[in-house]
Amino acid sequence: MEQLFLPLLLMLVVAIPLVMGTRKQKRAAQEQQKLQGSLSEGDRVMTTSGLYGTVADTSSDTTIDIEIAPGVVTTWLRQAVREKVAPEVADETGADDAEDVNDAAVVEPVETTGPAQAEEKPGPQIAPPLEHEKK
Secondary structure, X not given: XXXXXXXXXXXXXXXXXXXXXHHHHHHHHHHHHHHHHHOOOOOEEEEOXXXXXXXXXXXXXXXXXXXXXXXXXXXXXXXXXXXXXXXXXXXXXXXXXXXXHHHHHOOOOXXXXXXXXXXXXXXXXXXXXXXXXOO
8 A cells, every 4th residue: 555655646746737737728718719709899809919909890700800090900810819908998078188189289389599499309219229138
């Protein structure tokens, strides 16, 4: 009996993590299939490559059309959809802000004379590349 105890214990130590890992994978696969089956037009999704978009067409069993920008619709495999995300929420104040933004976009030029003219602000600045640890 004592001769079988050590090999049996060793098998249990190896088998339990394998079984638990397999169960976790099966559960994740079932959740992914459930997600892909529940997609409908208008859902906001993120693809496996990190692209956000809105589902435009779900008529095919294997592909899905995603609108990534206004008027830009691309076709993806259903498996490429990673998750549903919360829809974009508009500001609480509503349409009044849209008018304020349009008014703010109109900027009148300011005339300056003298040394202030020479100090024009440069365009967007580009950050230098990151330097990784040098060997």
